[in-house]
Amino acid sequence: MEVSLGVIALTGQIVNTSLRLKRVIDSFNSAEDAFVNLRFKLECTAQTCGAARQIIEDEEESSDAPPSLLRKQGPVLLAEIDKSLRKLEELLPKSDIKGKKPRRARQGIHSFLKSDTMATLSRHLDEEVFLLTTMLTLTVW
DSSP: OHHHHHHHHHHHHHHHHHHHHHHHHHHHHHHHHHHHHHHHHHHHHHHHHHHHHHHHHHHHSTTTSOOOOOHHHHHHHHHHHHHHHHHHHHSOOOHHHHTTOOOOOHHHHHHHHHHHHHHHHHHHHHHHHHHHHHHHHHOOO
């Protein structure tokens, strides 16, 4: 009886370990996609921020116009986006920043270890860019 309970417990541990390993392997396989998606998001962020900076600079040149929401809150929001981008940059492997093609396994390990932090920062970045896009829309209208 004790032997059968021990075997059942051991089987449960093996199943648990195999499921954890499967998740790790899945994160290795999806790491490259996650980095590609993050790069795309950063490119869109750069374009949006560039447009916002241009509008703020144009509004500052024509000082006779009343200050808009973007002119008042835009620099603060751009500073927050910059902080989020710097934190994300610290999380990326150095080879990604330098433009070298990293090994797939290294990306997987790095992505797995930093996935929660990257997801949190990515959500913050999404929210900040959404606010900035809303301000841009209001300014254009």
